[in-house]
Amino acid sequence: xxxxxxxxxxxxxxxxxIEAIRQQGFNPYPYRYDRTHFAQExxxxxxxxxxxQENVRVCGRIMSLRRMGKASFCHLEDASGRxxxxxxxxxVGADVYNGLFKKLxxxxxxxxxxxxFTTKTGEKSIHAGAISVLCKSIxxxxxxxxxxxxxxxxxxxxxxxxxxxxxxxRTFELxxxxxxxxxxxxxxxxxxxxxxxxxxPLYGGANARPFKTHLNALNIPLYLRIADELYLKRxxxxxxxxxxxxxxxFRNEGMDRTHNPEFTMMEFYQAYADYYDMMNITExxxxxxxxxxxxxxxxxxxxxxxxxxxxxxxxxxxxxxxxTGFDTKSMDEAQLREVIHQxxxxxxxxxxxxxxxxxxxxxxxxxxxxxxxxxxxxxxGHLLEEIFDVWVEPKLVxxxxxxxxxxxxxxxxxxxxxxxxTVERFELYIANAEYANAFSELNDPIDQRERFxxxxxxxxxxxxxxxxxxxxxxxxxxxxxxxxxxxxxxxxRLVMLLTDAPSIRDVLLFPMMRPLKGDxxxxxxx
RNA sequence: GAUCCGCUAGCUCAGUCGGUAGAGCAUCUGCCUUUUAAGCAGGUGGUCCUGGGUUCGAGUCCCAGGCGGAUCACCA
Numbered sequence: 001x002x003x004x005x006x007x008x009x010x011x012x013x014x015x016x017x018i019e020a021i022r023q024q025g026f027n028p029y030p031y032r033y034d035r036t037h038f039a040q041e042x043x044x045x046x047x048x049x050x051x052x053q054e055n056v057r058v059c060g061r062i063m064s065l066r067r068m069g070k071a072s073f074c075h076l077e078d079a080s081g082r083x084x085x086x087x088x089x090x091x092v093g094a095d096v097y098n099g100l101f102k103k104l105x106x107x108x109x110x111x112x113x114x115x116x117f118t119t120k121t122g123e124k125s126i127h128a129g130a131i132s133v134l135c136k137s138i139x140x141x142x143x144x145x146x147x148x149x150x151x152x153x154x155x156x157x158x159x160x161x162x163x164x165x166x167x168x169x170r171t172f173e174l175x176x177x178x179x180x181x182x183x184x185x186x187x188x189x190x191x192x193x194x195x196x197x198x199x200x201p202l203y204g205g206a207n208a209r210p211f212k213t214h215l216n217a218l219n220i221p222l223y224l225r226i227a228d229e230l231y232l233k234r235x236x237x238x239x240x241x242x243x244x245x246x247x248x249x250f251r252n253e254g255m256d257r258t259h260n261p262e263f264t265m266m267e268f269y270q271a272y273a274d275y276y277d278m279m280n281i282t283e284x285x286x287x288x289x290x291x292x293x294x295x296x297x298x299x300x301x302x303x304x305x306x307x308x309x310x311x312x313x314x315x316x317x318x319x320x321x322x323x324t325g326f327d328t329k330s331m332d333e334a335q336l337r338e339v340i341h342q343x344x345x346x347x348x349x350x351x352x353x354x355x356x357x358x359x360x361x362x363x364x365x366x367x368x369x370x371x372x373x374x375x376x377x378x379x380x381g382h383l384l385e386e387i388f389d390v391w392v393e394p395k396l397v398x399x400x401x402x403x404x405x406x407x408x409x410x411x412x413x414x415x416x417x418x419x420x421x422t423v424e425r426f427e428l429y430i431a432n433a434e435y436a437n438a439f440s441e442l443n444d445p446i447d448q449r450e451r452f453x454x455x456x457x458x459x460x461x462x463x464x465x466x467x468x469x470x471x472x473x474x475x476x477x478x479x480x481x482x483x484x485x486x487x488x489x490x491x492x493r494l495v496m497l498l499t500d501a502p503s504i505r506d507v508l509l510f511p512m513m514r515p516l517k518g519d520x521x522x523x524x525x526x
Numbered sequence: 527g528a529u530c531c532g533c534u535a536g537c538u539c540a541g542u543c544g545g546u547a548g549a550g551c552a553u554c555u556g557c558c559u560u561u562u563a564a565g566c567a568g569g570u571g572g573u574c575c576u577g578g579g580u581u582c583g584a585g586u587c588c589c590a591g592g593c594g595g596a597u598c599a600c601c602a
Contacts, residue, residue: 008536008571009536009553009554009570009571010536010552010553010571011536013553013554014553064562064563066561066562066564066565067558067561067564068558068559068560068561068564068565069557069558069559070558070559071558071559071560071561072559072561073560073561073562073564075562084561084562086560086561088559088560089559090559105552105553106552117560119560119561119562120560120561121560121561121562123560123561123562125560139536140536140537140552140553141536141537141552142536142537142538142551142552143536143537143538143550143551143552143563144537144551144552144563145537145538145550145551145563146537146538146539146550146551147537147538148537148538149537149538150533150537150538150594151594151595152533152593152594152595153537155594156594164537206601206602207601208601208602209601227602249602251601251602253600253601253602254527254599254600254601256596256597256598256599256600256601257596257597258601258602259600259601259602263602265602370598370599373599427602433602434601434602435602437602465600465601488602490602492602493602503595513593513594514592514593514594516592516593
């Protein structure tokens with residue numbers, strides 16, 4: 001790689017300039033610079049600064065450069081913004097102007113000292129009396145006008161993306177604020193922030209395939225956590241009444257616009273609370289964070305107008321009935337397969353009709369239902385889930401708590417207090433996507449053991465995402481866990497919603513990318 | 527995993543019917559002391575993603591592969 005760099009003429013040219021700068025007695029990589037003002041501060045305090053004519057010292061990366069013989073303009077960019085610098089040979093000295101400044105270019109770091117003034121064209125600027133190089137860049141930046149557009153380079157070389165695209169910086173500043181506001185909110189409710197293991201001898205708390213690794217010291221296999229749920233509930237057993245954790249979870253599954261192998265979740269658990277309490281906290285949390293970060297509860301996500309001031313509540317089976325006409329609550333597996341058969345015929349009719357009416361549009365984009373593909377490994381819970389995903393989820397644009405899930409796929413949730421076909425669980429849907437998942441936590445140790453055993457049955461039937469029985473967790477529950485409400489919120493999804501980002505990659509600084517060929521340091525492939 | 531689209535100079539992009547690989551910016555040389563996509567004149571720069579095939583001749587057509595994006599499936 002290094003050899004290639006030296007070969008490239010643009011790089012070689014810049015390395016030669018470094019040598020020239022050194023020969024003139026300047027250090028192209030000095031140690032520090034005393035800054036008095038950020039670029040934006042100079043602009044904000046311009047009236048005062050130009051009045052007083054006091055010296056200001058700014059520093060940053062040269063983002064534009066216009067030379068006119070013995071005088072030049074450039075823009076310096078720092079974390080706050082940009083300021084234009086005016087540099088004349090007769091002000092900084094011929095040695096500096098010819099021996100140093102003429103060897104600098106866009107991408108280099110510069111310190112400039114001078115007084116505030118306004119140019120003929122009215123731009124607030126600094127008239128430099130002295131300049132110094134702070135870092136010589138040898139890799140050319142992308143073009144000033146069109147910038148860096150190639151998505152692959154933007155994700156792989158996020159530093160270049162951040163330099164060239166100010167919106168990207170703003171997105172990640174917002175991400176930071178969203179997480180900070182989330183912590184402030186939880187702390188305000190007297191939740192204790194805790195840390196639980198990332199490396200776990202058994203994975204649990206969600207339906208997902210894990211990453212497997214190995215601990216040499218104990219010679220045992222370990223898994224990267226897929227959720228913190230089971231550890232946080234152990235802490236409720238231990239007597240912490242309110243705990244939360246914001247951390248990375250890892251799931252060894254498909255990658256797409258909404259899934260990265262590692263992602264950030266917040267989970268929180270409150271003793272003596274149920275899923276209604278979790279709904280209230282979740283609603284208030286999202287509203288508070290949104291209001292504090294964006295200053296409004298009316299947002300636009302990918303063209304959808306969303307009003308976060310009202311969160312609707314609807315029961316899972318009621319939504320199915322509303323959108324399909326079928327009352328599926330009491331149906332068994334065979335009946336559900338028949339329902340799906342009928343729905344698929346309806347879906348095909350709808351799609352045919354849609355294509356006749358809109359010959360140029362894509363049916364899936366207009367959320368016309370797809371036919372559902374079923375297979376033998378699917379049990380009643382899976383079949384119901386399919387119906388929901390295809391027929392209901394695309395309709396859920398405004399914030400909606402979907403309540404009371406079928407019992408099969410919620411092995412950690414308590415049965416509904418007045419309906420034994422459902423569990424006390426909700427998911428929050430906004431803009432057709434899921435943002436939170438919560439239950440009244442199951443604390444009956446006998447029931448919990450049976451649910452785990454049912455999951456092990458699913459695993460035997462071929463469901464790789466079924467949960468595994470955690471004996472130590474059962475022991476904890478046997479000691480007694482008070483009634484508890486628990487909730488998980490996908491932080492990346494929330495950031496996507498509030499920054500109007502179409503892909504999870506746009507809210508992760510370094511999203512997972514396939515290594516380039518010849519670029520990997522090849523740890524042995526398995 | 528499936529389907530579709532993309533990959534040409536450091537960056538952003540053209541490239542017709544298969545016939546000598548182009549532009550702007552950047553870079554280099556010269557001029558230019560209030561410019562702002564500064565300007566003027568001249569120059570350098572290419573594994574056309576990779577490997578096969580068809581052809582007198584392939585950036586262009588065919589096959590296989592790589593990487594990315596979008597959509598679908600599964601999950602959050």
